[in-house]
Amino acid sequence: xxxSRRFWMEKMRYGAMLFLFSGLSIACNNSExxxxxxxxxxxxxxxxxxxxVDMVNNPMYDIYKHLDLEAGNVSQQMEDIMEGLGEEEKxxxxxxxxxxxDSNPGNLGYTFSMLFHAINSKEIVVQDLTKATxxxxxxxxxxxIQFNTAxxxxxxxxxxxxxxxxxxxxxxxxxxYLEGGPQTVLTGDGFDILRTDETAIVAGYLCKKVVYSLKDxxxxxxxxxxxxxxxxxxxxxxxxxxxxxxxxxQQGILKMAIHHISNENYPVVYEVTDLNPRQVGDEExxxxxxxxxxxxxxxxxxxxxxLLDILFQE
Numbered sequence: 001x002x003x004s005r006r007f008w009m010e011k012m013r014y015g016a017m018l019f020l021f022s023g024l025s026i027a028c029n030n031s032e033x034x035x036x037x038x039x040x041x042x043x044x045x046x047x048x049x050x051x052x053v054d055m056v057n058n059p060m061y062d063i064y065k066h067l068d069l070e071a072g073n074v075s076q077q078m079e080d081i082m083e084g085l086g087e088e089e090k091x092x093x094x095x096x097x098x099x100x101x102d103s104n105p106g107n108l109g110y111t112f113s114m115l116f117h118a119i120n121s122k123e124i125v126v127q128d129l130t131k132a133t134x135x136x137x138x139x140x141x142x143x144x145i146q147f148n149t150a151x152x153x154x155x156x157x158x159x160x161x162x163x164x165x166x167x168x169x170x171x172x173x174x175x176x177y178l179e180g181g182p183q184t185v186l187t188g189d190g191f192d193i194l195r196t197d198e199t200a201i202v203a204g205y206l207c208k209k210v211v212y213s214l215k216d217x218x219x220x221x222x223x224x225x226x227x228x229x230x231x232x233x234x235x236x237x238x239x240x241x242x243x244x245x246x247x248x249x250q251q252g253i254l255k256m257a258i259h260h261i262s263n264e265n266y267p268v269v270y271e272v273t274d275l276n277p278r279q280v281g282d283e284e285x286x287x288x289x290x291x292x293x294x295x296x297x298x299x300x301x302x303x304x305x306x307l308l309d310i311l312f313q314e
Contacts (some may be wrong), residue, residue: 004105006237034289039205039206040204044126044130044194044236044275046126046127046277046280047125048241048276049123049124049126050124050274050275051124051205051270051273052124052127052269052270052271052272052273053119053122053268053269054268055114055117056265056266056268059092059093064139065119070163071161072161072163073162074140085164099261103123109260110260111261115138115140116244117138117244118136118137120137120139121137122135122136122270123136123234125285126239127281130236131147131150131285132147132238132241133146133285133305135287139161140162141158141160142158142309143163144156145241145242146239149236149238153171154241155171155287156169158307158310159288159290163241166309168303169289169291169294170293170295170296170303171293171295176268183244184226184245188248190215192212193210193211194220195210197244198199200255202271202272203272203273205234205235205273207230207232208231210230210231210247212228212247214226215227217260225258226264227257227258228256229247229256233250233251234253235253237253238252239252243256244268258270
């Protein structure tokens with residue numbers, strides 16, 4: 001009887017210890033979760049941001065990332081890479097291309113947008129909250145965009161990968177954007193805006209999710225377009241002006257998922273993966289400029305002509 005009592009006392013002591021340690025573990029985990037949900041509380045004023053780009057479920061994206069864009073002749077490079085692929089990889093690509101053959105505005109928008117999206121990644125530098133500059137490479141051109149929210153003025157530079165003599169520089173204002181140029185603007189006039197309670201930590205900052213969905217009756221290349229964004233009031237919204245789409249947001253956007261296709265299987269995702277707060281010099285926010293320089297909308301016809309020549313060079 002004594003032995004049995006000692007046995008149960010030991011079991012109770014062991015159980016109490018397990019309960020104590022599990023309670024501490026839960027408390028620690030809850031503490032970490034709470035800390036994670038708070039995120040970085042320091043406002044980002046100026047510095048450098050690294051932005052990753054992912055074309056989700058697009059088997060062509062692996063090919064894009066292996067292209068030598070500065071060497072030009074992108075079409076031939078793609079053909080050479082395709083010839084070296086295995087049968088399974090070729091089959092995945094053909095299946096993807098077949099899906100895009102369906103005639104609908106979403107597929108058209110996705111296909112056309114591939115000319116403008118950055119390959120691999122892009123960088124953004126911010127100076128004194130209001131000035132933001134990005135530099136990036138697409139399949140067809142090298143691009144640089146600068147925008148100043150203080151005076152609501154921007155400038156864009158483009159240079160063809162295949163022919164460096166094909167350059168374009170033009171200035172523009174916040175009120176007037178070239179469709180498919182520096183950005184397409186999404187507002188409540190054409191989009192339903194849903195501000196959700198969903199949160200996520202992006203690059204260390206607690207962000208809230210907002211969803212822009214095309215209103216009924218919308219069409220054209222923007223058909224089926226939906227953009228999800230994660231915003232933080234600790235990030236200056238000047239970075240929004242150098243993202244692929246300009247949303248009607250006062251908070252800075254650290255992540256953007258772009259859906260063009262109706263089944264939403266192929267989003268293009270831009271996400272800030274690193275922020276380096278530091279002083280930024282004037283030379284870092286400046287961009288390359290070609291001669292002559294144009295102004296939108298005054299020189300719209302000339303800008304469109306050069307832009308199309310750069311985009312559809314091959």
